[in-house]
Amino acid sequence: MHTGGEKEDGTYEGGKVNYTGQFFFDDEIAQQIFTLEPYSQHSGSCTTLDNDMVYDGGGAASGLLTLKAVKTGNPARGYRGSLTLGIDPDAENTGAGSGGGGEGGTPPSGEPPADAPTDSASASASASASAS
Structure with missing residues (x-):
């Protein structure tokens, strides 16, 4: 999620990244x-x-x-569902995906790098999802 920017020439420019994250589907639904086509x-x-x-089982x-x-x-x-996502508009996410080619992703060894941010250091947003 980005805030503080503006739309210019059909693209969103400026501002800052407040949240970068992923969502996951239950294995049965996946x-x-x-x-289905084209996934089949x-x-x-x-x-x-x-x-x-990435998914931590939470x-x-x-x-x-x-x-x-x-x-x-x-x-x-x-499928139908709903999502509630709380974002702190004053927070700035400096982790992977925040622009500028951050050092994101898990290394091939499967172990996070020693200097990887922890949830408490990098997450100012919380997410919860529930079916509608």
């Missing part, structure tokens, strides 16, 4: 979605939540979305 053409494997190096507070099928048994009809 598997249903991967049966994907030759790779789906990363489960247990094997995801449920909605960690970005796990609670979704309900629009039409039960037919994932092609889509």
Whole structure:
């Protein structure tokens, strides 16, 4: 999320990054979605939540979305959910994805770098999700 900028020539310019994050789908829903076009053409494997190096198992507070099928048994009809995301507009996220090519991501070893920010140092925003 960016605040303090303005739209110029069809793009958002200036301001600061207040929040950068990810949202996650339950494994069962992800598997249903991967049966649909164009996802069924994907030759790779789906990363489960247990094997995801970003998701920490904290449920909605960690970005796990609670979704309900629009039409039960037919994932092609889509999913419905709601999301409540609190952002501190005075905070500035200087972590990965904050512009300027930060040093984001988990190294191939699977271990975070020794100087990686902790949640308390880098997160001024909180997220929770619930089904509508």
